[in-house]
Amino acid sequence: MGASGHPNEPRTEKFYPDAGASLSIKLSSSRPVITLCFNRRTLIETLDTTTPCLGIRFKAAGAHSLLGLLPEAFADTYHRVDNELEELSLQKLRLQGLMPVVERLYQLDSQQGLRLLETWLLDRLKSQLPTTSRITTIVQAIGELQLPPQQLGTTLGFTRRTLERKLKREVGVTPGQLVAYARLNRARHGLLATTLPLAEIALQCGYYDQAHFTHAFQSLAYETPAAYRKRKLSQIYKA
Structure with missing residues (x-):
């Protein structure tokens, strides 16, 4: 809050x-x-x-x-x-x-x-009545980029279709979108907390290469990784 x-x-x-x-x-x-x-x-x-x-x-x-x-x-x-x-x-x-x-x-x-x-x-x-925590467990695990969503769902007893349906209803997004958000969050942290080159951050976050990283990041954040890093660091230094 x-x-x-x-x-x-x-x-x-x-x-x-x-x-x-x-x-x-x-x-x-x-x-x-x-x-x-x-x-x-x-x-x-x-x-x-x-x-x-x-x-x-x-x-x-x-x-x-x-x-x-x-x-x-x-x-x-x-x-x-x-x-x-x-x-x-x-x-x-x-x-x-x-x-x-x-x-x-x-x-x-x-x-x-x-x-x-x-x-x-x-x-x-x-x-509230007690509810299952399986979806929450899956969401947390996806956020940590541990295993593919389908594998996590199978481990907890969900078929692929059931997992997608429950995530869409209770979380509002697909498994693929959750992975994209998790990668974006990890990339944003890496861009500010480290001085690693973009290619290395891309690999650490699960992108195929720097080009894939730049395209995926820009489609969600509306700016390139390089522009994001420059803008945020300039705000920090001004503060």
Whole structure:
């Protein structure tokens, strides 16, 4: 979870896909604005830093297992919980009890607000029936790039078709997309944490060669690995 206060200037951020979902609460002066987003692609957003905002980031399958949300229902866009349809929307999205919590956030500072949201989430967790952790195990293993998804699924008793269907429903993406996100995440870390050449990072992340790395990285991150490294390092040095 995270919070933003009142910085002087707006800033543009990239939100990279990792099969996770976001729940954000903007505490505007007129009424709170609650949005859900599951980004299967990189989103480029200019953040409104004049309005306090609290956010929750769910790991892959977290929004489904904890709140029963189907990622496909709010994929690649910001789904706004409209106040006019508040009761229906909250019930449909299984977010009961959230609005009273949101109203209390106006009287709290950011850290207190995060603790309140955390308590709400823990209460939701207690109210859920125990569910299988096999999908979560598969998602975590895919993220570590240990074995092909199909092999992992077989180990846990899933046929290829069943694995693809369950991942699509509960995580919102295919096994191949999960692998692509995991490689992107590992590559981003390698580009910033090391001075290794691109060809070596490509091999460490499971790409065939540097050309494959550059194409795959750019298709997801909307910039080449070299441009990403240069941009991020310049931001670090400026800070």
